[in-house]
Amino acid sequence: MDVTFKKKKEMMEGEVALKSRDLDESPEGFKGEIEDCTLEDKFITISPECVRCNLCVEECPVDAIEDSKLSKPARILDNCVKCEICAQTCPVSCIHVIESTSHVGADEVTYKLKDQKVPHRKLRMVKISVDPDKCDSCANCVKFCPTGAISVPEGDIAQIDKEACVGCGACANVCPEGSIELVRELGPVIKTKNLFVDQDTCVQCQVCEENCPVDAIKLDDENVVLDQEKCILCEVCSTKCPVGALKLEMM
Template identity: 80%
Template sequence: MDVTFKKKKEVLEGEVALKSRDMEDSHEGFKGEIEDCAFEDEFITISPECVRCNLCVEECPVNAISDATFSRPAKILDGCVKCEICAQTCPVKCIHVIESTSTVQDDVKFHLKDVKVPHRKLRMESIEVDPDKCDSCSTCVRFCPTEAITVSEGETAQIDQEACVGCGACANVCPQGSINLVRELGPVIKTKELLVDEDTCVQCQVCEENCPVNAIKLNGDRVVLDHEKCILCEVCSTKCPVGALKLEMV
């Protein structure tokens, strides 16, 4: 995806003025004048193609994704730290990392672009259907992304093990819990690097206090990073008040 939206600057200013009327202590005749500026951001979203496997939920290190159910896809929550592990893990690539750029000049432009994210290894090792539990409801068929499951009327679900990718959608949505899956999920692929400028660091401990996985510590006047724990999110680098921490693409 690579999309640009535009609107006139005066339209946005009118929207700001209109919004201000709903605010307490607003002044009559207020005009929403907006100076030229530019903003960049990144966000993660899950598309409706979610197959309800809940792999993203299981792998999120900060519990920032709500469970997918039969009736609704998984959802990114406010606690997301943009580590992109979910996007690397999704077996059907329905989790998107989006770069957004907003610029205000003569026009207001919003630019959205998909970030290419590598995919972790995912492989089915074994999968079985318990015939004593399966009630032939075909719920698993609906969500299988590779059409590897067939269910004849009144019969136990049959799984084509050559077509199965081991995502686990069927096991997650099966109301009877009749599907047993063993899969192999590879390690997270490092696409970024956290750089520490010891000369700039002022030992304020903001990074240590805010790290969601306790991967960064201050030892005397040195910043010590636990590379095994670090999920390469954006928290410490964005909160560092002196710019001593920088997250860069590898």
């Protein structure tokens, strides 16, 4: 998905002026002026196609995803560190990593959104079964199964086509009686980035150590030591380093 849309610069300046007045932070007659600039960012979002499996919730290393419910999909929270593990894990590719570029020119503001390609981890069903004593034939599992592997014949319990099942776990998650038992295999996170440390540039400020969400980086004898097993290749240390000694680059 690549999307580009534009907005008149004077409209944005007017919105800035209105917002400032709402906050009582500007004198009467204030006119917002926006200088020409280009800003790049990245954000992660979950589309309505979410099948409620909650695999992303289980795999998020910083608890930055709100559980999905029958009535609503999972939701990315403000403490997301953009490690992209959720996007790699989603069995139906409904979690999108969006690269955004905003350019303010002389007369207009241009926004560009690009859906970043993310590899997917291996996922397969090992074993799945339905407890006939618990299943109440509500068919919630049928509604959310992404491959149509489940049916509920009238007057019978849920039936699962094991050849079609991918092991996402949506059925087990939405079953109100807990009647579905699943064993699945989930492969390792696929490395798509490298974190480079410039020891000569580092000023030993410890900002990286203090802000790492998984305690993967330490300052030891004036050197930055990175625990490769713990590191989730998020954007926290590289964006917070005041001297650019840490750089996160795509492979």
